[in-house]
Amino acid sequence: xxxxxxxxxxxxxxxxxxxxxxAGGGGDFGxxxxxxxxxxxxxxxxxxxxxxxxxxxxxxQQRTLENLHSNLSRMMASSFSTIQRSVVDCDIAFVDQTxxxxxxxxxxxxxxxxxxxxxxxGGPAIIDFSLPVAYSFIDRQFGGTGGNPPQExxxxxxxxxTVMSKVVTRTLADLEATWEALLKxxxxxxxxxxxxxxxxxxxxxxxxxxxxxxxNSQHASGLVNLCYPYFTLEPVMAYLNVQTWASRERxxxxxxxxxxxxxxxxxxxxxKVMLGSARVSLGEVLNLEEGDILRLETTVKQDAVVxxxxxxKFLGRPGLIGKRRAIQLTDPIIKxxxxxxMTDVQKxxxxxx
Numbered sequence: 001x002x003x004x005x006x007x008x009x010x011x012x013x014x015x016x017x018x019x020x021x022x023a024g025g026g027g028d029f030g031x032x033x034x035x036x037x038x039x040x041x042x043x044x045x046x047x048x049x050x051x052x053x054x055x056x057x058x059x060x061q062q063r064t065l066e067n068l069h070s071n072l073s074r075m076m077a078s079s080f081s082t083i084q085r086s087v088v089d090c091d092i093a094f095v096d097q098t099x100x101x102x103x104x105x106x107x108x109x110x111x112x113x114x115x116x117x118x119x120x121x122g123g124p125a126i127i128d129f130s131l132p133v134a135y136s137f138i139d140r141q142f143g144g145t146g147g148n149p150p151q152e153x154x155x156x157x158x159x160x161x162t163v164m165s166k167v168v169t170r171t172l173a174d175l176e177a178t179w180e181a182l183l184k185x186x187x188x189x190x191x192x193x194x195x196x197x198x199x200x201x202x203x204x205x206x207x208x209x210x211x212x213x214x215x216n217s218q219h220a221s222g223l224v225n226l227c228y229p230y231f232t233l234e235p236v237m238a239y240l241n242v243q244t245w246a247s248r249e250r251x252x253x254x255x256x257x258x259x260x261x262x263x264x265x266x267x268x269x270x271x272k273v274m275l276g277s278a279r280v281s282l283g284e285v286l287n288l289e290e291g292d293i294l295r296l297e298t299t300v301k302q303d304a305v306v307x308x309x310x311x312x313k314f315l316g317r318p319g320l321i322g323k324r325r326a327i328q329l330t331d332p333i334i335k336x337x338x339x340x341x342m343t344d345v346q347k348x349x350x351x352x353x
Contacts, residue, residue: 056207056230057097061240066095069211075174084140086218093212101204103227107196110155114168116190123232124201130222133215138163147219155194202229273327274305303330305341312341
């Protein structure tokens with residue numbers, strides 16, 4: 001038998017093997033084709049992969065983006081409530097990845113969409129306000145209830161665009177503050193586009209990350225969509241994991257504590273010491289003259305009370321350092337005991353005013 005088999009011999013061998021397997025025959029090749037490994041492989045579920053919708057963002061990265069933008073939803077709720085002068089709720093509806101073409105097809109026409117650039121990521125992004133939400137802001141700014149949208153969908157007028165530009169400026173400022181936990185960004189070149197087909201910020205087949213916020217006010221509700229093309233987020237994809245997010249959150253809390261301590265160092269607070277007190281009638285006060293002596297209710301051995309602002313905070317012993325008067329702190333005063341070291345007038349001024 002030659003060392004190299006011809007094509008006819010290979011075909012004949014494969015045919016014979018297939019016949020033996022179908023008939024349940026034995027043989028070396030039959031046992032190879034029907035072994036337990038092949039049967040186990042045949043029992044595994046088949047997972048389909050859609051090349052039109054590649055999963056370029058992992059579930060872990062999506063969760064990190066959701067945690068990051070949950071702060072944005074709270075900031076948007078506060079900003080929207082201030083603008084509308086009423087309570088507005090804002091929560092994350094979903095975080096998903098899709099193609100740019102499908103995102104554009106999901107928008108209404110006309111729309112209230114703004115494209116903007118993010119530095120230093122060097123890429124664009126889109127924020128879209130659903131028309132009920134946009135007209136709610138506009139109606140409230142002109143004194144309405146926020147629930148009177150136009151009968152027919154139409155593009156925003158120049159006056160309405162001016163109103164919405166203030167809303168978008170506030171929202172993008174909140175977005176910059178949100179990303180500070182991970183990266184300091186700067187948003188610029190925000191432009192309104194009422195026809196979604198004209199927003200060519202990415203190729204139709206490009207993957208985008210879509211974050212939808214559900215906005216609910218008293219008279220209107222809708223979605224605010226934030227769309228990041230994948231190539232915009234690609235420079236920071238390595239940092240979008242739970243470990244990095246947790247470490248940065250911890251570092252941000254520690255740095256925030258240090259910043260607050262630095263700010264407290266710059267605050268000047270008046271400090272005064274009450275050596276003693278006495279209770280006299282108003283008539284005695286009116287008859288006081290130079291040289292009169294008032295007997296205090298405090299003994300010599302009792303500590304003086306140190307006030308920081310209007311609050312008693314420490315006990316101390318008065319003395320001298322060189323030629324300057326000084327006070328040596330002996331014990332702190334807890335908040336629950338502050339009232340015991342205050343006069344009735346001080347209590348009234350502190351707790352009422």
